[in-house]
Amino acid sequence: MTVIAQNLVWGVRRKGIVNDVSLSVARGETLGLIGPNGSGKSSLLRLLSGLKSPQSGRVEILGQDIARVSRKALARQVAFVQQNAGTDTNVAVRDVVRLGRTPHRAALAGWTAEDERAVSTALEQVDMTDRRAQPWQTLSGGERQRVHIARALAQCPRVMFLDEPTNHLDIHHQIEILRMVRGLDMTSVIALHDLNLAAMFCDRIVVLQAGTVVACGPPAEVLTQALLREVFRVRAEVSLDAPLTQPHIRFLAA
Amino acid sequence: MPATVTTDQTDDGSVLRLGGAFALADLTGLHKALMRAAAAGPVTVDLTEVTRLDTAAAWAIAEAEKAAQSAGHALHLEGADEGAAALIDTVRAALPDPDTQTKPAFSLLHWLDGFGRSVAAGGVFLSQLLGILGVFIARLGRSVLHPSEFRLTSLVHHCQEVGLKAVPIVALMAFLIGVVLAFQGAAQLRQFGAEVFVVDLIAVSILRELGILLTAIIVAGRTASAFTAAIGSMKMREEIDAMRTLGIDPATALIVPRVLALLLMLPILGMIANATGLFGGALMSWIELGISPGLFVTRLVENTDVSHLMVGTIKAPFFAIVIGIVGCHAGLQVGNNAESLGRQTSAAVVTAIFSVIVIDALFSVFFAQVGI
Ligand SMILES: Nc1ncnc2c1ncn2[C@@H]1O[C@H](COP(=O)(O)OP(=O)(O)OP(=O)(O)O)[C@@H](O)[C@H]1O
Ligand SMILES: [Mg+2]
Numbered sequence: 001m002t003v004i005a006q007n008l009v010w011g012v013r014r015k016g017i018v019n020d021v022s023l024s025v026a027r028g029e030t031l032g033l034i035g036p037n038g039s040g041k042s043s044l045l046r047l048l049s050g051l052k053s054p055q056s057g058r059v060e061i062l063g064q065d066i067a068r069v070s071r072k073a074l075a076r077q078v079a080f081v082q083q084n085a086g087t088d089t090n091v092a093v094r095d096v097v098r099l100g101r102t103p104h105r106a107a108l109a110g111w112t113a114e115d116e117r118a119v120s121t122a123l124e125q126v127d128m129t130d131r132r133a134q135p136w137q138t139l140s141g142g143e144r145q146r147v148h149i150a151r152a153l154a155q156c157p158r159v160m161f162l163d164e165p166t167n168h169l170d171i172h173h174q175i176e177i178l179r180m181v182r183g184l185d186m187t188s189v190i191a192l193h194d195l196n197l198a199a200m201f202c203d204r205i206v207v208l209q210a211g212t213v214v215a216c217g218p219p220a221e222v223l224t225q226a227l228l229r230e231v232f233r234v235r236a237e238v239s240l241d242a243p244l245t246q247p248h249i250r251f252l253a254a
Numbered sequence: 255m256p257a258t259v260t261t262d263q264t265d266d267g268s269v270l271r272l273g274g275a276f277a278l279a280d281l282t283g284l285h286k287a288l289m290r291a292a293a294a295g296p297v298t299v300d301l302t303e304v305t306r307l308d309t310a311a312a313w314a315i316a317e318a319e320k321a322a323q324s325a326g327h328a329l330h331l332e333g334a335d336e337g338a339a340a341l342i343d344t345v346r347a348a349l350p351d352p353d354t355q356t357k358p359a360f361s362l363l364h365w366l367d368g369f370g371r372s373v374a375a376g377g378v379f380l381s382q383l384l385g386i387l388g389v390f391i392a393r394l395g396r397s398v399l400h401p402s403e404f405r406l407t408s409l410v411h412h413c414q415e416v417g418l419k420a421v422p423i424v425a426l427m428a429f430l431i432g433v434v435l436a437f438q439g440a441a442q443l444r445q446f447g448a449e450v451f452v453v454d455l456i457a458v459s460i461l462r463e464l465g466i467l468l469t470a471i472i473v474a475g476r477t478a479s480a481f482t483a484a485i486g487s488m489k490m491r492e493e494i495d496a497m498r499t500l501g502i503d504p505a506t507a508l509i510v511p512r513v514l515a516l517l518l519m520l521p522i523l524g525m526i527a528n529a530t531g532l533f534g535g536a537l538m539s540w541i542e543l544g545i546s547p548g549l550f551v552t553r554l555v556e557n558t559d560v561s562h563l564m565v566g567t568i569k570a571p572f573f574a575i576v577i578g579i580v581g582c583h584a585g586l587q588v589g590n591n592a593e594s595l596g597r598q599t600s601a602a603v604v605t606a607i608f609s610v611i612v613i614d615a616l617f618s619v620f621f622a623q624v625g626i
Binding site: 046049051070071072073074075076078079080082084085086087088099100102103106155 | 402487488491492493495496498499500501502503
């Protein structure tokens with residue numbers, strides 16, 4: 001198992017936001033994290049990536065307890081694409097992606113060919129090569145999101161956490177980027193709102209509701225009409241072409 | 255048909271007969287008539303002749319109804335058609351509730367509670383400042399042990415922002431202070447024929463107190479706010495989290511270069527302020543009192559003890575640390591909205607200036623006690 005979370009608990013002022021969540025992700029697996037607004041997806045990802053420390057419970061990544069490894073060592077293995085990070089500093093796309101190389105560079109060491117290769121590959125993977133010199137402030141919302149993803153890819157991580165990486169993207173890039181992330185030799189946990197995309201690209205899906213895991217398993221087992229009604233409060237028709245294939249969800253007007 | 259309001263007095267109070275089409279223009283007259291009647295006694299409002307009633311008129315009726323109720327008598331509506339009645343009902347429901355919130359009566363318990371809370375908050379604030387000071391010293395120590403981790407580019411950048419760019423304003427301020435001191439001193443000292451002592455007056459007050467204090471206040475105003483705004487906007491945009499996921503330590507990257515730059519630059523700015531202050535004083539003494547620059551310098555060198563300069567300069571690092579720490583702390587307190595950024599920025603300036611003055615006062619007491 002690459003990522004193991006045991007009994008994570010986190011909250012503010014006696015209000016539990018993540019309540020006793022345990023999960024494990026196998027090497028190379030793509031785990032989808034779904035749940036309504038405010039169900040604790042972002043909070044859980046921040047706990048998994050070590051940005052927050054849990055009130056109790058522990059997270060293990062690649063066999064190490066993340067509370068015990070230095071941030072820099074962790075950053076060589078783990079990348080995190082935040083839901084809405086930005087900057088007011090005037091930087092170009094290229095510079096943002098270059099930041100992804102920080103954990104791999106020795107202090108004062110020059111810019112190596114390997115760094116350059118990682119940056120150009122990452123830009124290519126998100127289809128931003130021809131905008132490498134454009135200032136960050138002038139990018140569109142979706143382009144910013146793609147640059148964020150490129151920055152994480154340039155880190156050459158073995159584990160990647162993505163918090164709604166596709167919410168600003170057009171349908172082509174949504175599919176391309178999820179396909180690319182899934183195709184890489186990498187373990188990933190992706191918070192998503194689009195259930196059909198989750199069904200298409202995730203090996204397993206974890207459903208969060210009010211900070212607890214209410215279901216976990218392959219898409220066909222998890223995404224049932226009953227669950228959609230209970231957790232997401234929608235009426236939907238779930239069609240399976242054959243048992244245990246990718247389900248397709250069609251929402252019905254109430 | 256224009257709107258009309260006629261008031262008749264009967265035995266059971268007054269009757270207001272409204273007629274015609276009411277529009278906004280008729281509001282003033284209607285409202286006045288209704289309120290006068292409602293204050294006087296029971297009112298009956300007859301709407302039979304009304305052809306059109308607008309929201310303004312409905313509001314006036316609803317208001318009058320309320321006024322009548324609070325004065326202790328009733329207001330009756332008569333002859334309202336369905337539409338008018340519905341409109342008046344809607345307006346009545348939409349009238350804002352009066353502010354029932356009354357100020358809680360003063361009680362000792364309440365006061366003690368508030369007092370205790372603010373003392374505790376003050377304690378927390380001080381311990382947070384100490385925490386940041388500790389982090390600064392620890393990271394600085396680490397940079398000494400691992401010089402390669404030190405962010406020289408960033409330090410130089412902040413030295414330019416904090417130091418070089420503040421030179422004009424600091425120099426101008428000190429020059430004017432020198433001029434003012436010479437001018438005011440001259441006016442007083444001339445009465446005793448002791449003009450030449452103006453040199454001592456200027457030298458002691460500028461070297462010992464004013465040069466560094468006013469420099470620190472100006473730097474607190476421009477730098478503490480700049481630190482808070484820069485760090486706060488990074489916090490707001492989750493840039494600090496992004497730095498951490500990249501393995502960059504925010505304290506080493508953000509706090510150390512800023513506070514260190516202040517530590518290096520404030521004494522230099524203080525020196526510049528001293529020099530221009532003395533220059534301004536000398537210039538004014540020459541013009542006003544005819545003390546030649548040569549005499550000024552001779553008197554300055556012979557009569558002013560170097561301890562005055564030391565007393566002034568020794569305070570600079572303390573001011574620098576306080577300004578830097580307060581600015582960085584406020585930046586880290588920013589939440590994720592622009593409003594808290596503004597609030598923290600102004601709080602940082604006030605706190606920084608206040609702390610500078612408190613430290614200066616403490617130093618004065620200290621030096622008076624040890625007799626320097
Ligand atoms: N620091 C905090 N202080 C108070 N409440 C918080 C804090 N962080 C998160 N919350 C609350 O915890 C809940 C979960 O937040 P989280 O961001 O994890 O939701 P989410 O599942 O990512 O939602 P979304 O789909 O909208 O992104 C929300 O109700 C949020 O208001
Ligand atoms: Mg979220």
